Amino acid sequence: MTSPNHLPFRSVLFLKNTESGFEDIKSYGADWHIVDIEDGVPPVKKNKVRKFISGKLQGGSFEGLRTLVRINGLEDREELIKDLKLLPHQSVDGFILPKLHSVEDIKIFERLIADAEVELGLKEEYFSLVPLLETPSAILNAFDIVNASPRNIAVMFGHADMVSGMHCDNTWESLTVARQVTVMAARSCGIEPFDTPYTVLDRPNGFIDECKKVKALGFAGKALIHPSQVPLANIIFTPTPGEAADAEELLEQYGRSEYILRKPNKGKLFIGAPHVRNAERIVKLSETAQPLEAKESVMGEMPRGGIKPEIFYEDSLVDGDFELSVTDAWLTLWESAFFTTNITYTSKDVCHKLGLKDRLAPSMLLFTLSISMSVSKFSEHALFHLALKNAKYLAPVYPGDTLRNHFTINTIRPTSDGENLVTESTHTLLNQWGDVVYTSDKTTLFPNIEPTDRNSPIEKQLRPTQPEILRQRVITRADDIRDHLNGNVSTLDSPLIIHSHVKAFDESEIHALSTLLRLTNPHHYNNIVFDRTDRFIPGPFVIAASVALPVNDLGRVLYEEIVHSSNINIVNFGDTIGAISYILARSPITDSPNLEEVTVKTIGIKNLDMNELTRTPLPKSLFTPDLINPSEYEAICRESFPLLQNRIACQTVRKLIRTK
Numbered sequence: 001m002t003s004p005n006h007l008p009f010r011s012v013l014f015l016k017n018t019e020s021g022f023e024d025i026k027s028y029g030a031d032w033h034i035v036d037i038e039d040g041v042p043p044v045k046k047n048k049v050r051k052f053i054s055g056k057l058q059g060g061s062f063e064g065l066r067t068l069v070r071i072n073g074l075e076d077r078e079e080l081i082k083d084l085k086l087l088p089h090q091s092v093d094g095f096i097l098p099k100l101h102s103v104e105d106i107k108i109f110e111r112l113i114a115d116a117e118v119e120l121g122l123k124e125e126y127f128s129l130v131p132l133l134e135t136p137s138a139i140l141n142a143f144d145i146v147n148a149s150p151r152n153i154a155v156m157f158g159h160a161d162m163v164s165g166m167h168c169d170n171t172w173e174s175l176t177v178a179r180q181v182t183v184m185a186a187r188s189c190g191i192e193p194f195d196t197p198y199t200v201l202d203r204p205n206g207f208i209d210e211c212k213k214v215k216a217l218g219f220a221g222k223a224l225i226h227p228s229q230v231p232l233a234n235i236i237f238t239p240t241p242g243e244a245a246d247a248e249e250l251l252e253q254y255g256r257s258e259y260i261l262r263k264p265n266k267g268k269l270f271i272g273a274p275h276v277r278n279a280e281r282i283v284k285l286s287e288t289a290q291p292l293e294a295k296e297s298v299m300g301e302m303p304r305g306g307i308k309p310e311i312f313y314e315d316s317l318v319d320g321d322f323e324l325s326v327t328d329a330w331l332t333l334w335e336s337a338f339f340t341t342n343i344t345y346t347s348k349d350v351c352h353k354l355g356l357k358d359r360l361a362p363s364m365l366l367f368t369l370s371i372s373m374s375v376s377k378f379s380e381h382a383l384f385h386l387a388l389k390n391a392k393y394l395a396p397v398y399p400g401d402t403l404r405n406h407f408t409i410n411t412i413r414p415t416s417d418g419e420n421l422v423t424e425s426t427h428t429l430l431n432q433w434g435d436v437v438y439t440s441d442k443t444t445l446f447p448n449i450e451p452t453d454r455n456s457p458i459e460k461q462l463r464p465t466q467p468e469i470l471r472q473r474v475i476t477r478a479d480d481i482r483d484h485l486n487g488n489v490s491t492l493d494s495p496l497i498i499h500s501h502v503k504a505f506d507e508s509e510i511h512a513l514s515t516l517l518r519l520t521n522p523h524h525y526n527n528i529v530f531d532r533t534d535r536f537i538p539g540p541f542v543i544a545a546s547v548a549l550p551v552n553d554l555g556r557v558l559y560e561e562i563v564h565s566s567n568i569n570i571v572n573f574g575d576t577i578g579a580i581s582y583i584l585a586r587s588p589i590t591d592s593p594n595l596e597e598v599t600v601k602t603i604g605i606k607n608l609d610m611n612e613l614t615r616t617p618l619p620k621s622l623f624t625p626d627l628i629n630p631s632e633y634e635a636i637c638r639e640s641f642p643l644l645q646n647r648i649a650c651q652t653v654r655k656l657i658r659t660k
Helices: 043-058 074-086 103-120 136-140 142-146 160-166 172-189 204-217 227-236 241-255 273-288 328-337 348-353 363-372 375-379 469-476 478-484 507-517 539-548 610-614 630-640
Strands: 011-014 032-036 067-070 094-097 128-133 154-157 192-195 221-224 260-263 267-270 316-319 384-393 402-414 420-430 436-447 496-498 557-567 576-588 595-606 648-659
Touching (some): 103 142, 136 142, 160 172, 172 204, 348 478, 539 576, 539 595, 539 648, 630 648
Parallel strands (some): 011 032
Antiparallel strands (some): 316 402
């Protein structure tokens, strides 16, 4: 008999009681095999099938395999006695016990099976037991049933009789509690639970989905009704190589008495005894589970983007990977996501009067592109984007223009704890004629990369910076569009404006924009690797949303540039962003008496009814013109305004040119 201790129950395959069903069983790759003489066999055929199974057992069909026999229940005692006369055999590991209601049922089965062992001359407790919890009373008595016998090596949940007994629908929701009780009972006894079969053979996606759901509940595997389901179940219920490697890393670190595990894009994870036990379980399961192997195989390697050591040095100049043409469809998609009233973005007539040949691409779109077009060569595997500064729209970008980019690493320095590196870089967009149209500076946190020493001068020099053509054009030609400058400037007494508009992020919308703008960090879109709480909105989109919300409240804005901006707390799909703005300074523009320059700080706030902020004063320390880091914001909120704790999404200080 095969020892059941510490064996996986990923795939437990019901065999078809025919000659073809018993052929080539070993090739299926199942962890366990079930020979069924209970519900899977019509009463009129039980004698014939019983003799057929007995012959296969006697003939050695199951030698070397892990085999369970589902015998008849106690309510069908006559058939059960026949089962125990013909089916106990040395190649059988144990019996699945159906239609249980109480501990007494287990005791009766034990006595009957012990008698069969004596009759066969087998040692005591040769056969193991697998209680099948498929009745409401079995679920209510699950703990006692599972702990009733030392022979119990696993627990199976059965759905068909449960649905019948509960008079409920056969849905995931109606059976979730019964499944959870099954898992808790099994785990309390230290044995493995496996789930009922998925019975729709032509829906493999449904099968995969149900396997993932029951795995999430704690099941070790699933009963199967067709060999085609075996490899899928084995894959799903086996730790991946990545999961096994992570578990081994955790155990190694814990063994060195290090209790904080740092993972890229996951933050700092505390390690305690429960994490260690789970890691040990994963490692053990990955070692005991037998993987499927092809006769010929090849190992794949995944290309890795982001900064390369050979270009990671100060004053390094790196060209981007690709060019992008800004089309009208782009602008339509952007404007459908981020509200704007800037007439240089929305009105061709105004732009023509300013001497521009078409309406302009929005500044925040170019702000995002200046970052996103560098992702594949620069920041794809950065730990965190700390800040963006000096973002300026220098020259017009029109629909149809083609943009390319380059970036320069200005400085590289270690963090105060020496564990990571901070870079300051400049990101530049150029049009099809090579003119610089947009620039931004970025502060980024990287894991430790050994910088390359560069003693020789850089071979390629930066193109001279483009003058601020667009800003000057707006100022000098503003009188030509005075008929259009009828925007409303806030007449509020307070410099603090609570904006009424909010932005809810839709997952399909963000996926479309991320694809269009080449934001390739898997945390934005990979719902296989990352669950909903670990997938988040790209930082530039959060900033763009927050500065779009005040458009009706800050007057007729003709031009904007970003002094500095940063993301404070992660924003997930389903979160809603609101905004507040604080006027830091106002100054006249000498060359155009109808315009003024306003410095404004906008703070994006997530998941809050903005009306709440009109009922109590806010601490002025939130609105300093300086760049405040996330921990400082949280300290201010914790000490002075807890309502905003963990709710500040981003901060942006801008200079706006607007009508007076």
